[in-house]
Amino acid sequence: MDDRTAVVIGGASGIGWATARLLHDRGASVVIADIDGGAAEARAAELGSRSRAMPVDVTDENSVEALFADVTASEGAPDVVVECAGVSVPGAITDLTVEGWQATLDVCLTGAFLVMKHAGRVVRDGGSIVTIASLNGRQPAPGMAAYCAAKAGVLMLTEVAALELGARGVRVNAVSPGLVDTPLTAGVALVPGLREDYLENTPLGRAGRPEEVAEVVGFVVSDAASWMTGATIDLNGGAHTRRYPDL
Numbered sequence: 001m002d003d004r005t006a007v008v009i010g011g012a013s014g015i016g017w018a019t020a021r022l023l024h025d026r027g028a029s030v031v032i033a034d035i036d037g038g039a040a041e042a043r044a045a046e047l048g049s050r051s052r053a054m055p056v057d058v059t060d061e062n063s064v065e066a067l068f069a070d071v072t073a074s075e076g077a078p079d080v081v082v083e084c085a086g087v088s089v090p091g092a093i094t095d096l097t098v099e100g101w102q103a104t105l106d107v108c109l110t111g112a113f114l115v116m117k118h119a120g121r122v123v124r125d126g127g128s129i130v131t132i133a134s135l136n137g138r139q140p141a142p143g144m145a146a147y148c149a150a151k152a153g154v155l156m157l158t159e160v161a162a163l164e165l166g167a168r169g170v171r172v173n174a175v176s177p178g179l180v181d182t183p184l185t186a187g188v189a190l191v192p193g194l195r196e197d198y199l200e201n202t203p204l205g206r207a208g209r210p211e212e213v214a215e216v217v218g219f220v221v222s223d224a225a226s227w228m229t230g231a232t233i234d235l236n237g238g239a240h241t242r243r244y245p246d247l
């Protein structure tokens, strides 16, 4: 990744932070962009050289546009963009408020669209965009209607972007993890039994680590994956081979 610029959105925590670290370790200059500007600054300082922070709110088009304008002016056209921002407001369909539904859709799906839109305009020819989707984009989980629906949308959005940007050699792929231990999954505990059920129904019998997702992102954005676009890469300990029983 020497001489490459990577923008990691949602890079201040969890999977995004592990990804920022890995790309930096491999030689990239890394812009850590996050709605938590203070945490992004601290993470960039931790990496030290070849890293800086930018605040961004992926639900706000002006903010996303400003991020990519700033990166293009400072570092030039980015080589790699990884969209890791995400939230999940849990709730069964019969209980979920429109506000909870909308908040999840705004960050996970509209956010992915806005990143794709503005990254797609400036990423260099032959560059790479990765969305972090989710097993829940393909496999329903009780109490996570908004999140499942949003992530299903992210998978299709990724394929459409691959179709549209391929003429410029830009590759667009989705990395789609199952349960990973991050601050976000503290929220899964709000759906009683879901974590235990997941682990029972997962061949490898454990949750993933953010670093295990970052390794896959690192491969997907590398030249080793030069023929891969419009793909969904599942990593979930094998959970996609099972279905959730009713809780």
Ligand code: NAD
Residues within 6 Å of the ligand: 009, 010, 011, 012, 013, 014, 015, 016, 033, 034, 035, 036, 056, 057, 058, 059, 083, 084, 085, 086, 087, 107, 111, 132, 133, 134, 135, 176, 177, 178, 179, 180, 181, 182, 183, 184, 185
């Ligand atoms: P996390 O909470 O550790 O990190 C998410 C980051 O996104 C945080 O730094 C947060 O500040 C940032 N963020 C939230 N809203 C934002 C906004 N509007 N604009 C910009 N940044 C914003 O969570 P994580 O588990 O590392 O999740 C990263 C991605 O991976 C998400 O898209 C999530 O849906 C997805 N994912 C997570 C899991 C899991 O089990 N942890 C599984 C599958 C997919």
